[in-house]
Amino acid sequence: MFQPRFKNFSINFNRVNEAGTFSSGDPINGQISFELTKETKINSITLTFLGKAHVHWSTSSGSGKRRSRRHFTATVEFFKLSSTILQERTAIGDGTERLQPGMHVYPFSCQIPRGDFPSSFKGPSGEITYTLTVGIRRPWRLTKDFLTEVNFVSRIDINQPGLLAPLAGTNSMTACCLWCAQGPITMTARLDKKAFVPGETVKISCEVSNASSRTITPKIHLRQKQMFYTHNKANRRMLEKQLASETRQPIAPHTSDVFTEIMLTIPPAVSPTISNCAIIEVSYMIIVKLCPKGLPSLEVHCPIVLCPLASAHLPPCL
Structure with a gap:
């Protein structure tokens, strides 16, 4: 034998x-x-x-x-x-x-x-x-x-201007109670850059105005989306998972110009972003949420790029 x-x-x-x-x-x-x-x-x-x-x-x-x-x-x-x-x-x-x-x-x-x-x-x-x-x-x-x-990682130049550029998003909603419309809830969320590496801590800056009569709670989530395709993307399957989250102190009703910073650490063992494969895609989104009690949440979505740690400072392959 x-x-x-x-x-x-x-x-x-x-x-x-x-x-x-x-x-x-x-x-x-x-x-x-x-x-x-x-x-x-x-x-x-x-x-x-x-x-x-x-x-x-x-x-x-x-x-x-x-x-x-x-x-x-x-x-x-x-x-x-x-x-x-x-x-x-x-x-x-x-x-x-x-x-x-x-x-x-x-x-x-x-x-x-x-x-x-x-x-x-x-x-x-x-x-x-x-x-x-x-x-x-x-x-x-x-x-x-x-x-x-062999553990292979794509070469990514994390110093590209597009990856270093800050991200910002704004959203608002009007809280309604039966026939009575209340003041709006407005949020602007900012990130210093778009690209990060596993284990890095992300700082999210939020500006919130709560003109409603509801108490609202700021929350942040890191979400991963996996997409699997057959050839020519004729069929697909999507899987999503939440990788990390943080919650801040509630914001009282009729409060304006509230500034808060939320720190979120990316888990060290997550896979990098994959956008250069015809049948597999992996993407990441930071979701900043305001959760008024008894109402749907107000969300700002910030797509980020997760670079492999070992190649984060390598120049792109020629």
Whole structure:
């Protein structure tokens, strides 16, 4: 059998930064290692580097015997590179390499192609992965594959003027109680910039005027939206989740020109914004809300861009 002959198989590569991430154009240098328990014939050892996105979800309809399930799936391949680590001997002998028992180490080297590829991502209905697969081919046996993932991040220049520009939004509403219209509730929310990184604290400045007779409570939410598509976006699935929230002290009725600052920390382990993939999108929104008691909330939406921490200060890929 194949497995008992091979022990302690590992694929290791050298880091290019402290975060252990890679970006477009980066070299990947490393080595594979394994231990053999007995002499083994090897035809070849190959390395395949694959970047791709894949989505899959299903829906059901009907009930009982008429119940049916429909599946949606799509795959986009960004690149696929193959190289040989150990070449079979075809000119002489039986075309195999005889490896002796003990440890074996083979170096490898490859380079990520230059291009606008999306960051690694895993969601409930899809994922973006970059994998290194080592295939060991033996005579009269199926190829055995060993796989490891590369953490890829897009190169984003966080110092672009469009990402450093402040954001602002204003909204208002009139509170009504039966036939009696009350004074308006008005809010203006401001952010110092549009781009942030995981773990960063966002400062939201709010100016509020409450001319109504209701007490209102300022709240802030960080919301993530995931979109999954089939090809040509013929079908789609949307998932939303709230990642963080903060609540401030209530504002009394008939109070004007109230200024408040709300600090919201972005969770450190969230995925970056993804807008450069045909079948997966990830976006973020900061929602500032005023919640009058017994009335619908007044909201200001501020779309933000979440940059990968490891590439936040890298120049864009040429």
